[in-house]
Amino acid sequence: MTFEEKYYFLSLSGVYVSSASNEVIETCLGSCVGIALYDSFSHIGGMVHIVLPQGSEEKETNAPTKYAHSGIPYLIKEMLKAGASKERLEATIAGGASIVQDTDINIGQRNITKVKEILKQENIPILKEDIGGNFGRLLRLYIRDGTTEIKFIGYRLREAALAPVSPLKVEEVTLKVLLQKIDQLKPMAKTVNRVLKIIESDPFSVEEIKREIYQDQALTANILKICNSPYYGLAQRVSNLSQGITLLGLNAIKRIIVSLSFKDILAPRINAYSLKQGEFFEHALGCAFIAELIAKEKQYPEPEVVFTAGLLHDIGKIILDQVAADKFHLVMRKVLKEKKSFLEAEKEILGYTHPQVGEMMAQQWYLPGVLREAIAFHHAPHEAQEAPAVVAMVHIADVVCRLAGIGCGVAGLTNPIHPQALNLLNLKALEVDVLIEKIPEIIKQVEAFKVV
Numbered sequence: 435m436t437f438e439e440k441y442y443f444l445s446l447s448g449v450y451v452s453s454a455s456n457e458v459i460e461t462c463l464g465s466c467v468g469i470a471l472y473d474s475f476s477h478i479g480g481m482v483h484i485v486l487p488q489g490s491e492e493k494e495t496n497a498p499t500k501y502a503h504s505g506i507p508y509l510i511k512e513m514l515k516a517g518a519s520k521e522r523l524e525a526t527i528a529g530g531a532s533i534v535q536d537t538d539i540n541i542g543q544r545n546i547t548k549v550k551e552i553l554k555q556e557n558i559p560i561l562k563e564d565i566g567g568n569f570g571r572l573l574r575l576y577i578r579d580g581t582t583e584i585k586f587i588g589y590r591l592r593e594a595a596l597a598p599v600s601p602l603k604v605e606e607v608t609l610k611v612l613l614q615k616i617d618q619l620k621p622m623a624k625t626v627n628r629v630l631k632i633i634e635s636d637p638f639s640v641e642e643i644k645r646e647i648y649q650d651q652a653l654t655a656n657i658l659k660i661c662n663s664p665y666y667g668l669a670q671r672v673s674n675l676s677q678g679i680t681l682l683g684l685n686a687i688k689r690i691i692v693s694l695s696f697k698d699i700l701a702p703r704i705n706a707y708s709l710k711q712g713e714f715f716e717h718a719l720g721c722a723f724i725a726e727l728i729a730k731e732k733q734y735p736e737p738e739v740v741f742t743a744g745l746l747h748d749i750g751k752i753i754l755d756q757v758a759a760d761k762f763h764l765v766m767r768k769v770l771k772e773k774k775s776f777l778e779a780e781k782e783i784l785g786y787t788h789p790q791v792g793e794m795m796a797q798q799w800y801l802p803g804v805l806r807e808a809i810a811f812h813h814a815p816h817e818a819q820e821a822p823a824v825v826a827m828v829h830i831a832d833v834v835c836r837l838a839g840i841g842c843g844v845a846g847l848t849n850p851i852h853p854q855a856l857n858l859l860n861l862k863a864l865e866v867d868v869l870i871e872k873i874p875e876i877i878k879q880v881e882a883f884k885v886v
């Protein structure tokens with residue numbers, strides 16, 4: 435008999451209960467908390483991935499598994515339905531990371547406190563926990579025997595960083611090598627131009643967009659695939675671009691075009707930052723959607739531009755991964771041993787940070803100032819001059835994404851949120867909760883891109 439393990443990945447606010455001994459439930463956590471429950475007599479296990487401590491009555495009724503307060507009782511109920519006994523349930527909890535210097539937002543800590551309170555009320559003992567700190571985690575539950583595994587995201591790089599070696603003198607990355615690599619991405623400049631034309635055109639230039647896109651058959655086919663993905667749930671099949679624009683609206687189509695145009699460059703795995711295949715693209719898209727959400731909320735006139743800025747903010751990582759992946763264990767060493775932010779460590783070890791390299795790329799591609807600034811200052815929004823509001827939106831969106839564990843990577847939450855960005859957008863720390871609350875919906879939009 436073959437025993438093939440089957441992995442079930444739990445997304446934000448997801449819940450899953452199983453009694454199949456070959457199943458493994460896993461989830462990635464930033465400030466969220468994963469709660470794994472197991473009944474070792476009936477071998478029934480379950481997990482819930484909660485995002486926030488508590489919501490209003492209405493919110494908890496609509497989406498119980500998003501909150502610790504309603505999510506844990508929900509999981510227990512599902513497990514009892516499957517045949518588990520409440521008296522035998524035992525818990526493992528993981529996650530609840532916080533941003534450094536995060537005193538106001540502190541979602542991680544608030545989540546942990548609430549989870550412990552609810553488990554205590556429910557009389558469920560916590561057998562194992564790995565919580566707090568400022569790095570993302572992976573939590574796994576093996577249904578066969580209830581074993582749980584908790585690993586830091588990027589644990590291999592961490593191990594290499596902490597290995598007792600005397601590091602040789604590291605050569606910094608040279609400008610020449612960087613520029614050479616950036617030059618190899620030159621064909622992107624054409625794509626970028628097309629994209630800029632599309633996001634700048636007004637609603638009356640639908641024809642122009644169609645003309646621009648129809649030349650590219652592969653792109654057209656992929657746009658249609660996404661229009662027909664379950665996320666949009668259209669009753670009829672979209673078979674051409676005009677129909678897509680009518681049914682989904684021009685802005686949705688623009689977002690799809692922009693995202694697909696950059697997919698090839700954003701989709702590969704980025705080893706240096708411990709981002710698996712597709713994870714970097716997920717982070718870019720997640721950030722783009724959240725930044726756009728903030729833009730709409732704050733009535734910023736060009737949400738498409740903010741979307742594109744969110745999508746491109748981390749492009750510098752692509753080049754640093756290509757030229758310096760072998761030096762990142764030393765970057766991580768600085769982060770872990772000297773408690774530096776990932777950005778400071780990049781600068782000290784490599785000589786350049788990913789925003790700096792991204793800015794060089796933006797210059798090579800002749801990106802407009804807004805996009806260039808968003809890329810250059812997404813970790814230092816107070817330094818933006820031309821478009822501080824857009825930069826602040828991208829900055830916050832990036833942090834929210836990492837808090838939610840989307841593309842958290844090895845840098846985790848070590849790059850702090852800048853209070854000036856919150857001030858500039860007139861965003862209260864607690865409003866960050868509201869953004870996080872919307873992430874499960876955003877993930878569904880991001881998932882729609884997986885059909886291509």
Ligand SMILES: [Fe+2]
Nearest residue numbers: 747748788812
């Ligand atoms: Fe970044």
Ligand SMILES: [Fe+2]
Nearest residue numbers: 717747748832
């Ligand atoms: Fe980022």
